[in-house]
Amino acid sequence: MNKTNERLLRALRDAAINIEVACLAMNAAAQQxxxxxxxxxxxxxxxxxxxxxxxxxxHAREVSEKKIRRRA
Known part of the structure; x- marks a missing residue:
């Protein structure tokens, strides 16, 4: 995997994790x-x-499986 795709994969995964953490905090707030x-x-x-x-x-899975390619 090239460096661009590695960075994209990392960014997509990090964003997904950040959203999940935010959802946990929001859910706790909603309960209160x-x-x-x-x-x-x-x-x-x-x-x-x-x-x-x-x-x-x-999208991260598609990048890791090389289903998403950069357009020329």
């Missing part, structure tokens, strides 16, 4: 909120972020 509406909206955002994290992991 008294306002049910805000808590519900926060959980909805968490779901969206987790979907984004999954997409990043798919």
């Amino acid at each position: 909120l008294e306002d049910e509406e805000i808590s519900r909206l926060l959980r909805k955002n968490i779901d969206t972020l987790r979907q984004d994290s999954t997409i990043l992991r798919v």
Whole structure:
């Protein structure tokens, strides 16, 4: 794997991990909120972020399997 793809792979994986950590913190905050509406909206955002994290992991897998190539 070339250096560009290695950096891309690392960035994608790091971003996915950072999103998951943020989701854990947001979920803890949502559990402590008294306002049910805000808590519900926060959980909805968490779901969206987790979907984004999954997409990043798919892209990382594609990079590692050399399915994503740089365009000339």
